[in-house]
Amino acid sequence: MSNENPSDLKYTNTHEWVRDNGDGTVTIGITEHAQDLLGDVVFVELPELESSLTAEENCGVIESVKAASDMYAPLEGEVTEVNEELDGEPELINTAPFGEGWIFSMKLKSMADLEELMDADAYEAFCQE
Amino acid sequence: MPDTSQNTTPQRTPLYDKHLESEGKIVDFAGWEMPINYGSQVKEHNQVREDAGMFDVSHMVVLDFHGKDVKRFLQYLLANDVAKLKDSGKALYSGMLNETGGVIDDLIVYYLSDDFYRMVVNAATRVNDLQWINQQAKDFDLEIKERDDLAMIAVQGPNAREKTHSLLTAENATKVSALKPFFGCQVDEIFFARTGYTGEDGYEIMILNDDVADFWDKLLSSGVKPIGLGARDTLRLEAGMNLYGTDMDETISPLSAGMAWTIAWEPSERDFIGRKALETLKSEGIKHKLVGLILEDKGVLRGHQKVVTEFGDGEITSGSFSPTLGLSIALARVPTEAKDKCHVEIRGKHLSAKIVKPQFVRNGKSVL
Structure with missing residues (x-):
C-alpha cells in the first residue's frame, strides 16, 4: 500500500483529499488508500453542478464492482466543476486518484475552514489506526 | 438462514x-x-x-x-x-x-x-x-x-x-x-x-x-x-x-x-x-420467478434493491457490474407475469431495466 499522500493536500476522515487552487476554490477526490479499499471503480454519481453543500453532506456515490460508497463534501461551499471524464472512464479514480481521477471542485464558503482538515501526516496516522 | x-x-x-x-x-x-x-x-x-x-x-x-x-x-x-x-x-x-x-x-x-x-x-x-x-x-x-x-x-x-x-x-x-x-x-x-x-x-x-x-x-x-x-x-x-x-x-x-x-x-x-x-x-400457481435484469440507465444493481413492475414489486437477489458486458446486471425475484421492462429503485430514483433470461455470458461471450 502506498503511503505517498501528497503533502500539499488536505484530507478528511472519509478519505477525500482537498487541493487548494489558490483562487478561492478547492478540488476534491478520493485518496489512494480509499481507491484501494474500493477496488475497481465502475460508476461515479457526480455532485450536481452549482449545488450548495454543507460540510460532510452526502453529495455523490462511487460504485466499484464490490460495493457502493458514499462521497461527502469536505467543507461548506458550492460545486463549481465536476469531472465529466469519469462518466466514460471511472477507472481514472483507480489509476490516478490524486490526478486525472479528481471528482469535483467547490468554491468554499470560507477558505479558513481548510484548517479543520488533516494534513498528510495526520491522515497517514489516521489510516494506520 | x-x-x-x-x-x-x-x-x-x-x-x-x-x-x-x-x-x-x-x-x-x-x-x-x-x-x-x-x-x-x-x-x-x-x-x-x-x-x-x-x-x-x-x-x-x-x-x-x-x-x-x-x-x-x-x-x-x-x-x-x-x-x-x-x-x-x-x-x-x-x-x-x-x-x-x-x-x-x-x-x-x-x-x-x-x-x-x-x-x-x-x-x-x-x-x-x-x-x-x-x-x-x-x-x-x-x-x-x-x-x-x-x-x-x-x-x-x-x-x-x-x-x-x-x-x-x-x-x-x-x-x-x-x-x-x-x-x-x-x-x-x-x-x-x-x-x-x-x-x-x-x-x-x-x-x-x-x-x-x-x-x-x-x-x-x-x-x-x-x-x-x-x-x-x-x-x-x-x-x-x-x-x-x-x-x-x-x-x-x-x-x-x-x-x-x-x-x-x-x-x-x-x-x-x-x-x-x-x-x-x-x-x-407459482407467484414469483427468478429473472435476469440488465440496467439500461447508469448505475449499479445491488442485492435487495426494489424492482417495480406493472404486476407488482420484486427484489434483486444478486447484482453487480458485469465486467464482460460493461454494464450492470442482476438476478431478481419478480412476479411471474412480469416481462420485458421494469424499474429498479436506487437511492430514491427509478432506473430503467430490461427483464431477460437469467443468463448473460457463456464461454467468454454475451448470450443476450
Missing part, C-alpha cells in the same frame, strides 16, 4: 500461505479466511473469461456416501433424481429441500459406482447440511464420510483444461482430457471433474490437503492466475448461476429460484423430501 458463524476462530485452507504469497486480500467468508482478490477483481474476472484462472474452493464440503442404500437414499434426499446418472463419473446438480419445499442447499452429486456417490455442498451451510443429511439417513444402510482430507481447486477459462493437462503424465492427461462436461474421474490421488461456477470450461480438482500447495504452484507456473472470491461472484452472476443464501434459501422454493429444471417429477412415485409441498405450490 443457515448459521454462517460455525466457528469463532477463522479457518484457513491449506492454500492460505499461497494466497499471501500472491498478495491476496484476505476476508472472512463463512468463517474461512479467503482471498477476495489479488489486486484487481476486474482483471481476475477477465483472466478467467480470456485465458485461465484458479480458485481455492477448499472450504467447500466433500461428502462420500458408501453403502447399498445410497442410491435409494439420495433419491429420497434430493429433488433431482440420481437415477438419471447411469455412467460412472456423471454429475448432477440438485437442490436439497425441506418439507415445505424450501432450499436447504444446492449441490453437485457424482455417481461413481452403485454403492458410492460423492457430493459437494456449500461451505456456509456445512453444519446445517450435515445435521439434516445425517438425520434423514438414520433408516438407511449407508456410511457418510466427510472428506476433510481433500482440498479443492477450480481451474476455469478457455485455456484451463489445456494448462491443466500440461501438468499431468501423458497417460493421465489422456484420461482427464477425455472427460465430457459434467463428468468426473479419479486419476491416481486426484479427482478431476469437468464442472465449474463461471460459465467457462475447466475443472474442479479435489486433491489431498498435503498435495494441494504443490499442485497450485504447478498451475501458477503453467500460467494459471489466482482468482479471488470477488471475481468468482461476478463470473457466476454473468453465467446466471445461483448463489445459495442470496438467490435462494430455506424459505424459497426451487420453482421461484430458477431451479425448476432441477426437479425430477418423474417417476411420480419417487417421494423425495419436499415433493408434496412443491406439488401444492404448483397447483396453487
Whole structure:
C-alpha cells in the first residue's frame, strides 16, 4: 500500500483529499488508500453542478464492482466543476486518484475552514489506526 | 438462514500461505479466511473469461456416501433424481429441500459406482447440511464420510483444461482430457471433474490437503492466475448461476429460484423430501420467478434493491457490474407475469431495466 499522500493536500476522515487552487476554490477526490479499499471503480454519481453543500453532506456515490460508497463534501461551499471524464472512464479514480481521477471542485464558503482538515501526516496516522 | 458463524476462530485452507504469497486480500467468508482478490477483481474476472484462472474452493464440503442404500437414499434426499446418472463419473446438480419445499442447499452429486456417490455442498451451510443429511439417513444402510482430507481447486477459462493437462503424465492427461462436461474421474490421488461456477470450461480438482500447495504452484507456473472470491461472484452472476443464501434459501422454493429444471417429477412415485409441498405450490400457481435484469440507465444493481413492475414489486437477489458486458446486471425475484421492462429503485430514483433470461455470458461471450 502506498503511503505517498501528497503533502500539499488536505484530507478528511472519509478519505477525500482537498487541493487548494489558490483562487478561492478547492478540488476534491478520493485518496489512494480509499481507491484501494474500493477496488475497481465502475460508476461515479457526480455532485450536481452549482449545488450548495454543507460540510460532510452526502453529495455523490462511487460504485466499484464490490460495493457502493458514499462521497461527502469536505467543507461548506458550492460545486463549481465536476469531472465529466469519469462518466466514460471511472477507472481514472483507480489509476490516478490524486490526478486525472479528481471528482469535483467547490468554491468554499470560507477558505479558513481548510484548517479543520488533516494534513498528510495526520491522515497517514489516521489510516494506520 | 443457515448459521454462517460455525466457528469463532477463522479457518484457513491449506492454500492460505499461497494466497499471501500472491498478495491476496484476505476476508472472512463463512468463517474461512479467503482471498477476495489479488489486486484487481476486474482483471481476475477477465483472466478467467480470456485465458485461465484458479480458485481455492477448499472450504467447500466433500461428502462420500458408501453403502447399498445410497442410491435409494439420495433419491429420497434430493429433488433431482440420481437415477438419471447411469455412467460412472456423471454429475448432477440438485437442490436439497425441506418439507415445505424450501432450499436447504444446492449441490453437485457424482455417481461413481452403485454403492458410492460423492457430493459437494456449500461451505456456509456445512453444519446445517450435515445435521439434516445425517438425520434423514438414520433408516438407511449407508456410511457418510466427510472428506476433510481433500482440498479443492477450480481451474476455469478457455485455456484451463489445456494448462491443466500440461501438468499431468501423458497417460493421465489422456484420461482427464477425455472427460465430457459434467463428468468426473479419479486419476491416481486426484479427482478431476469437468464442472465449474463461471460459465467457462475447466475443472474442479479435489486433491489431498498435503498435495494441494504443490499442485497450485504447478498451475501458477503453467500460467494459471489466482482468482479471488470477488471475481468468482461476478463470473457466476454473468453465467446466471445461483448463489445459495442470496438467490435462494430455506424459505424459497426451487420453482421461484430458477431451479425448476432441477426437479425430477418423474417417476411420480419417487417421494423425495419436499415433493408434496412443491406439488401444492404448483397447483396453487407459482407467484414469483427468478429473472435476469440488465440496467439500461447508469448505475449499479445491488442485492435487495426494489424492482417495480406493472404486476407488482420484486427484489434483486444478486447484482453487480458485469465486467464482460460493461454494464450492470442482476438476478431478481419478480412476479411471474412480469416481462420485458421494469424499474429498479436506487437511492430514491427509478432506473430503467430490461427483464431477460437469467443468463448473460457463456464461454467468454454475451448470450443476450
